[in-house]
Amino acid sequence: MLMRAVIFDLDGTLAETSGDLIAAANRCFADLGLGALLDPQEDAATAMHGARAMLRLGLSRVGEVDEADVDRQYPRLLAYYEEEIDRHSTLFPGAMEAVAELRRLGHPVAICTNKPEALAEKLLDRLGVRGDFACLIGADTLAMRKPDPECLRETVRRAGGDPAHCVLVGDTETDRITARAAGVPSILVRFGPNGHRTADLHPEALIGHYDELVAAVQALG
Numbered sequence: 001m002l003m004r005a006v007i008f009d010l011d012g013t014l015a016e017t018s019g020d021l022i023a024a025a026n027r028c029f030a031d032l033g034l035g036a037l038l039d040p041q042e043d044a045a046t047a048m049h050g051a052r053a054m055l056r057l058g059l060s061r062v063g064e065v066d067e068a069d070v071d072r073q074y075p076r077l078l079a080y081y082e083e084e085i086d087r088h089s090t091l092f093p094g095a096m097e098a099v100a101e102l103r104r105l106g107h108p109v110a111i112c113t114n115k116p117e118a119l120a121e122k123l124l125d126r127l128g129v130r131g132d133f134a135c136l137i138g139a140d141t142l143a144m145r146k147p148d149p150e151c152l153r154e155t156v157r158r159a160g161g162d163p164a165h166c167v168l169v170g171d172t173e174t175d176r177i178t179a180r181a182a183g184v185p186s187i188l189v190r191f192g193p194n195g196h197r198t199a200d201l202h203p204e205a206l207i208g209h210y211d212e213l214v215a216a217v218q219a220l221g
């Protein structure tokens with residue numbers, strides 16, 4: 001039987017990206033004359049829910065949120081983010097050691113993120129780790145995005161694994177729901193901006209550091 005494929009989410013799971021995401025959102029708000037509406041620490045968990053979530057939260061602080069404004073700012077935010085994608089962003093401690101060990105053991109290892117593909121590719125490239133992952137599926141790679149389980153299944157297929165025998169390592173309810181919809185387990189992280197919320201999602205396993213990941217994967221059988 002093929003080894004269980006281990007599929008990673010990116011934001012908040014492999015890398016702490018909230019600082020650069022919030023900086024990009026605040027540049028949009030500054031352009032609108034609204035100042036810095038998001039706080040890099042207080043609002044970090046919202047950044048893990050994506051660009052639109054950040055725009056909605058910021059705009060909600062100055063009035064009623066109009067989705068047309070969110071749509072207008074979204075491409076600007078992504079353009080700003082692309083300009084400074086790795087100023088503050090770092091891989092979580094031990095992440096790449098765990099990835100190396102999983103690969104050494106024969107597990108297909110890949111990424112399934114709701115970041116647009118080009119941005120995810122660029123970030124991983126800048127962090128110097130793109131080559132460590134068999135493939136990457138972003139929000140716009142397929143016709144659907146997480147929590148559609150087909151995203152996860154297609155990531156596993158492209159990585160050379162069996163979609164019925166995989167695990168999604170993630171940090172939000174989106175990851176939990178995706179794995180459940182695919183009928184496979186998830187391992188959620190207790191660190192990072194959204195880590196304080198993951199125990200409430202009752203995943204098959206939780207890890208507090210990447211040095212626990214290989215054992216957690218093996219414990220799934």
Ligand SMILES: O=C(O)COP(=O)(O)O
Nearest residue numbers: 010011049050113114115
């Ligand atoms: O950009 C998002 O919505 C979240 O990205 P992620 O799926 O890598 O956590």
Ligand SMILES: [Mg+2]
Nearest residue numbers: 009011012171
């Ligand atoms: Mg995430």
